[in-house]
Amino acid sequence: WLLQEQIMTLLGAEQALLPVIRSYWAPWLVAAWTGAMLYFGYAVCRSHGDTKLPGYLMIATSLLNIALDPLYIFVFGWGLPGAAWATITAFTIGALIVFPTLLRRGWIRFDLKQVRPVRSLRQLNSIMAPAMISQLMPPFASMLATALAAGFGSAAVAAWGLGTRLEFFSIVVVLALTMSMPPMIGRLLGAGELGQIQRLVGIAVRFILGWQLFIGLVWLASTGLVSRIFTQDPQVAPVVADYLVRVPLSYGPLGICMLMVSTCNALGMSLRALLISTLRLFACYLPMLWVGSQLGGLTGLMTGALAGNLLAGTMAWLVYRRGMRRLEKQPAA
Known part of the structure; x- marks a missing residue:
């Protein structure tokens, strides 16, 4: 809240946009907190093997958010903050469903008498701290990437923003895998079935490569149509077309990288997951963005x-394989 103007200025926002950003910032922060609580509830469900409730609620809250956006923005006249309030409403309804369910099933409780706070916090921190840092890195890198795009003007920022939104929808299957596989991997790890884990991960990797290649080819074939549908700006449309011709073809390796992070966390190799995230962003993605922008x-x-x-993607797979070889040697040691 205190650094909103500094952050947006660093990202290349024009002075005329700052009043609009200020009106949106507070509800957006509330939406972020509400979403974090809801996704925590989803994680608890998945850790107990229930993937249906989070899946259904994610679809329902997304559809509700889409339905409320035009109502809040245009009918109620709330403008851009209305988009954040629509998200808050959808997430709150989801939380009112998931948390009573967790309490009813006994999956969360607030009786702390039998809990050793210091010991519990240490156990949590050993996994949570690296995982938290690895989760913070992508948005931080996204800010830096947006700042690089801002150097080419507002049309480039608009096109880059649209491209990243299309990326989210393009990798939604990968996101589903990163959330659904850790509970399965955790159970297999508890049973000592490392071979089964490797087969499961191998199947997922092959599926991601094939599926994301198909998605990339779809974007490639429909480049002109998509750029015309999503923007009427003659300066933005060609940039969007350039994005769709190139970036979606790499969604397969990107998906592998994301899957390896969640897999390593599920295997208890949180520092290795952090290493993958760090190398992906600061040794691969951002340096190549900078080199590309300087050359072309x-x-x-x-x-x-x-x-x-x-x-x-290549780096993530190699780091994961090395970690698995170490894990296989542990029982013998």
């Missing part, structure tokens, strides 16, 4: 994103 301007920036994701 805005088009080079897109090519750099493609190359960075390819390098990151």
Whole structure:
């Protein structure tokens, strides 16, 4: 809240946009907190093997958010803050469903008499701290990438923002895998079935590569149509087209990188997951963005994103495999 103007200025926001950003900032922060609580509830469900309730609620809250957006923004006349309030409403309704369910099933409780706070916090921190840092890195890197795009003007920022939103929808299957596989991996790890874990991960990796290649080819084939549908700005449309021609082809390696992070966390190798996240962003993605922008301007920036994701996926797989070999040696030791 205190650094909103400094953050947006660093990201290249024009002075005329700052009043709009100020009106949106407070409800957006509330929406972020509400979403964090809801996703914590989802994680508790998945850790107990219930993937249906989080899945259904994610679909329901997303559809509710989409339905409320035009109502809050246009009908009620709340403008941009209305989008944040729509998200708050959807997330709150989801939380009112998931948390009573958790309490009823005895999966969470507030009786702390039998809990040793210091010991419990140490156990949590050993996994939570590296995982938290690895989760903070992508948005931080996204800010830096947006700042690089801002150097090419407001049209580049708009196109880059649209591209990253399309990326989210393109990798939704990968996101589902990163959330659904850790409980399965955890149970297999508890049973000592490392071979089964490797087979499961191998199947997921092959599926991600095939599926994301298909998605990338779909975006490639429909580049002109998509750029016309999502923007009427003659300056933004060509940049969006450049993005769709290049970046989606690297969503497969990007998906592998994301899956390896969640897999390593599920295997108790949280520091290795943090290493993958760090190398992906600061040794692969961001350096390639910078090199591409220096060599080829805005088009080079897109090519750099493609190359960075390819390098990151390869690196993540190698780091995971090395970690698995160490894990296999532990029982013998």
